[in-house]
Amino acid sequence: MEQWKQVLEEExxxxxxxxxxxxxxxxxxxxxxxxxxxxxxxxAFPDVYEVGMSHLGLQILYGLVNEQADYLLERVFAPxxxxxxxxxxxxxxxxxxxxxxxxAAFDCLGFTLQYEMSYTNILNMLDLGGIPLLAKERxxxxxxxxxxxxxAYNPEPLVDFIDFFVLGEGEEVILEIYQIMAEHRAxxxxxxxxxxxxxxxxxxxxxxxxxxxxxxYDEKGKFxxxxxxxxxxxxxxxxxxxxxxxxAYFPLRPIVPYxxxxxxxxxxxxxxGCTRGCRFCQAGVLYxxxxxxxxxxxxxxxxxxxxxxxHNEISLTSLSTSDYTCVEPLLREVLNRFxxxxxxVSLPSLRVDSFSVxxxxxxxxVRKTGLTFAPEAGTxxxxxxxxxxxxxxxxxEVAEAVFSEGWTQLKLYFMxxxxxxxxxxxxxxxxxxxxxLAKGREILRExxxxxxxxxxxxxxxxxxxxxxxxxxxxxxxxxxxQEKQKYLRSKIKEKRITYNYHDAELSFMEAVFAKGDxxxxxxxxxxxxxxxxxxxWSEYFCYEKWQEAFRQVGIVPEQIANVPxxxxxxxxxxxxxxxxxxxxxxxxxxxxxxxxxxxDCRFAACSVCGVCQDLDVAVSLKKGE
Amino acid sequence: xxxxxxxxxxxEARFLSHxxxxxxxxxxxxxxxxxxxxxxxxxxxxxxxxxSALAVGVTSEGEYLDLQLREExxxxxVLERVSKVLPRGLRVKAVVPVTxxxxxxxxxxxxxxxRVEVPIVQDYDQxxxxxxLLQEVIDQEVIDRVIAQAIAFPVYLVQxxxxxxxxxxNIRPGIRELTGQIRGRKLILEMAVQTGSSGNVKPEEVVxxxxxxxxxxxxxxLRIHRLGLYIYADTQVWLPLERS
Numbered sequence: 001m002e003q004w005k006q007v008l009e010e011e012x013x014x015x016x017x018x019x020x021x022x023x024x025x026x027x028x029x030x031x032x033x034x035x036x037x038x039x040x041x042x043x044a045f046p047d048v049y050e051v052g053m054s055h056l057g058l059q060i061l062y063g064l065v066n067e068q069a070d071y072l073l074e075r076v077f078a079p080x081x082x083x084x085x086x087x088x089x090x091x092x093x094x095x096x097x098x099x100x101x102x103x104a105a106f107d108c109l110g111f112t113l114q115y116e117m118s119y120t121n122i123l124n125m126l127d128l129g130g131i132p133l134l135a136k137e138r139x140x141x142x143x144x145x146x147x148x149x150x151x152a153y154n155p156e157p158l159v160d161f162i163d164f165f166v167l168g169e170g171e172e173v174i175l176e177i178y179q180i181m182a183e184h185r186a187x188x189x190x191x192x193x194x195x196x197x198x199x200x201x202x203x204x205x206x207x208x209x210x211x212x213x214x215x216x217y218d219e220k221g222k223f224x225x226x227x228x229x230x231x232x233x234x235x236x237x238x239x240x241x242x243x244x245x246x247x248a249y250f251p252l253r254p255i256v257p258y259x260x261x262x263x264x265x266x267x268x269x270x271x272x273g274c275t276r277g278c279r280f281c282q283a284g285v286l287y288x289x290x291x292x293x294x295x296x297x298x299x300x301x302x303x304x305x306x307x308x309x310x311h312n313e314i315s316l317t318s319l320s321t322s323d324y325t326c327v328e329p330l331l332r333e334v335l336n337r338f339x340x341x342x343x344x345v346s347l348p349s350l351r352v353d354s355f356s357v358x359x360x361x362x363x364x365x366v367r368k369t370g371l372t373f374a375p376e377a378g379t380x381x382x383x384x385x386x387x388x389x390x391x392x393x394x395x396x397e398v399a400e401a402v403f404s405e406g407w408t409q410l411k412l413y414f415m416x417x418x419x420x421x422x423x424x425x426x427x428x429x430x431x432x433x434x435x436x437l438a439k440g441r442e443i444l445r446e447x448x449x450x451x452x453x454x455x456x457x458x459x460x461x462x463x464x465x466x467x468x469x470x471x472x473x474x475x476x477x478x479x480x481x482q483e484k485q486k487y488l489r490s491k492i493k494e495k496r497i498t499y500n501y502h503d504a505e506l507s508f509m510e511a512v513f514a515k516g517d518x519x520x521x522x523x524x525x526x527x528x529x530x531x532x533x534x535x536x537w538s539e540y541f542c543y544e545k546w547q548e549a550f551r552q553v554g555i556v557p558e559q560i561a562n563v564p565x566x567x568x569x570x571x572x573x574x575x576x577x578x579x580x581x582x583x584x585x586x587x588x589x590x591x592x593x594x595x596x597x598x599x600d601c602r603f604a605a606c607s608v609c610g611v612c613q614d615l616d617v618a619v620s621l622k623k624g625e
Numbered sequence: 626x627x628x629x630x631x632x633x634x635x636x637e638a639r640f641l642s643h644x645x646x647x648x649x650x651x652x653x654x655x656x657x658x659x660x661x662x663x664x665x666x667x668x669x670x671x672x673x674x675x676x677s678a679l680a681v682g683v684t685s686e687g688e689y690l691d692l693q694l695r696e697e698x699x700x701x702x703v704l705e706r707v708s709k710v711l712p713r714g715l716r717v718k719a720v721v722p723v724t725x726x727x728x729x730x731x732x733x734x735x736x737x738x739x740r741v742e743v744p745i746v747q748d749y750d751q752x753x754x755x756x757x758l759l760q761e762v763i764d765q766e767v768i769d770r771v772i773a774q775a776i777a778f779p780v781y782l783v784q785x786x787x788x789x790x791x792x793x794x795n796i797r798p799g800i801r802e803l804t805g806q807i808r809g810r811k812l813i814l815e816m817a818v819q820t821g822s823s824g825n826v827k828p829e830e831v832v833x834x835x836x837x838x839x840x841x842x843x844x845x846x847l848r849i850h851r852l853g854l855y856i857y858a859d860t861q862v863w864l865p866l867e868r869s
Binding site: 010011013014019020023025026027029256258259260306307308309310311312341342 | 637638640641644645648649651652653654655656658661663669670671681682710711712713714846848
């Protein structure tokens with residue numbers, strides 16, 4: 001064994017927190033022979049193990065790639081600060097979990113971009129791996145570095161560091177990419193010619209190679225569009241999308257962590273996409289159209305997952321599981337099959353209606369948890385603006401059902417700082433929560449219950465996201481967000497209502513990196529040098545360091561987050577295509593200001609967002625099967 | 626039916642906490658499709674009772690648990706099915722039905738054997754160069770003497786954090802056997818100590834006792850390996866499987 005591995009095993013791992021974060025010995029982890037494959041790749045999750053291992057996308061790609069004889073895919077997560085300190089002080093490189101190899105030894109690395117505030121961890125992981133941060137400084141001997149996930153739809157702040165991005169659903173495209181990389185190496189005695197490789201990859205639909213594009217700026221230094229500078233490269237890159245979820249790969253032997261992770265359960269993906277059309281919601285655009293998986297297939301998958309994992313809970317996951325057209329028969333069948341084995345079922349997302357409460361009641365046959373609903377805004381006017389199809393009557397109906405069925409706690413999610421918001425809307429949040437509480441008191445009193453109801457109001461700040469109807473909106477200034485948070489606090493008077501809110505400084509940074517262009521790469525680098533990492537973790541997020549980073553580079557973050565844009569303003573992500581047309585998004589924005597709602601294309605008319613027409617896909621509902 | 630399983634926690638699983646291990650075992654039993662018996666109540670859990678908890682970083686080749694099943698299954702079938710689905714680092718070595726024993730494993734097990742590797746950071750006499758073989762003979766004499774002196778005293782007090790603050794405990798009566806050997810740059814201690822509800826001696830505490838008298842400077846990174854858990858009864862040492 002190499003000496004550093006021995007030091008790691010004997011001296012470092014015994015003294016860091018949760019050493020299991022760094023060992024790939026879990027059940028169903030795949031350890032392949034490096035010499036027996038043509039391509040060695042690494043899935044890099046820029047957050048801690050417990051977060052990364054709760055991510056279904058990791059399990060899908062890990063299973064799919066490792067089932068191919070010619071490739072291997074190992075894992076690496078952001079090391080917690082205690083391990084980072086040990087690695088740095090001893091000069092030990094960041095290593096993969098499965099084979100304990102330095103990350104620089106792989107042929108390619110793929111980062112998943114789940115949220116903007118994980119970006120500094122990407123830089124930190126590359127640095128810990130001894131890999132030059134800047135793509136242009138990485139020669140042919142370094143691994144090629146790719147990234148995918150929702151933030152890849154505006155990856156511009158990361159283009160200095162990442163060689164190429166993949167847009168859309170990874171299982172649809174990854175094997176094409178791997179085949180090109182493997183063949184490229186096979187022709188060159190296992191080596192790569194990076195420039196040539198990237199040219200080959202740029203021909204794959206869904207692959208975006210930023211080095212082949214030049215960002216243009218006007219005389220005032222404002223972003224003015226993107227120009228292709230490499231011949232033969234498409235001016236726009238469209239996402240890849242799975243057409244039929246029943247045919248798509250699904251991992252039936254997922255890794256079973258030893259360590260308790262955030263989502264410690266079997267995940268059944270019942271559908272992909274959501275067309276409820278909330279105007280702030282990015283996932284609702286990126287994962288269009290809605291594609292459901294057949295009930296019978298899901299039941300089969302549940303049986304196999306149970307046999308292969310031993311988990312005691314099944315989660316029916318999706319963006320909105322109560323919208324699954326076969327949710328009742330599926331739930332009934334899964335409950336009947338698994339109840340005798342003491343395997344529970346959980347629903348991660350509930351629509352605000354009594355139908356959803358009934359579903360929740362069904363699944364509580366085995367285990368009882370709290371319930372969460374998301375009215376998002378405090379008044380009907382604002383809920384219509386954001387196209388959130390929830391009324392106060394529905395919310396109170398839900399409260400009645402929840403408390404009648406024996407729950408005593410309810411959590412409500414809201415967003416603050418939404419476009420057109422006034423103080424009336426903030427007061428509306430407090431009033432709605434008070435009404436729900438009053439309903440709870442009434443119901444529990446009628447039932448003769450001794451318990452008092454408890455409401456938690458959890459408020460995040462609106463972040464305008466690319467590819468949404470609100471992508472042109474300005475975020476409220478930091479000071480205004482903080483003022484609104486305080487105002488709302490003053491309006492919540494009930495002791496039985498707990499009020500908590502997200503850090504507004506974090507939401508501000510999130511907006512900047514969600515909407516920013518290439519110049520932000522310099523800020524990321526400066527922030528990382530100042531010690532920023534794990535910015536999504538409140539104990540590590542340091543706003544002062546970020547301010548300093550912006551000062552050093554000479555970029556004013558307020559000009560990115562707090563300025564409204566015109567329809568004609570070139571956007572840094574205009575060349576990246578989610579399938580949903582910009583005109584449709586603008587029309588949705590106009591309708592927001594007219595307080596007009598748009599129906600769900602699953603149940604109402606097609607709203608012509610463009611995804612089905614342009615990407616040759618269709619809404620796929622299983623009802624009536 | 627009640628089964629007693631003997632299992633090992635090996636290198637690849639050494640960083641599992643007791644809680645991690647319990648979860649890993651439950652999942653393995655579920656994968657094996659065993660007809661697990663569950664506790665009553667709102668949050669039923671499988672009826673698995675462990676003999677003793679192993680700390681993070683500690684390996685063992687002789688751990689035990691009692692497993693309650695709803696239906697009769699031949700022990701060898703259980704062994705075979707579970708063996709196929711255990712994660713790396715966990716291994717079931719034997720399964721026997723519990724017929725005679727009325728008490729829990731935890732109540733009857735009272736002796737544990739450990740092997741502890743203690744790194745030697747610095748030699749006590751570096752100036753004299755000796756022939757390797759001769760050195761080993763001398764080392765053995767020295768370590769034998771150190772241990773003999775340490776255990777000659779009827780009292781060795783260690784401090785333990787209790788619910789009501791720190792208290793002092795005499796561990797010497799709980800140390801039943803102790804031997805040492807020098808292997809390269811390591812001192813290997815083997816010990817048999819009292820464990821369980823009647824009193825518990827931790828291997829780290831025994832190392833502390835030796836360390837205090839050692840002419841070598843001993844390092845802090847211990848490798849603790851449990852050789853087994855036993856029942857000392859009727860003036861004999863029994864394997865738990867022999868009294869099930």
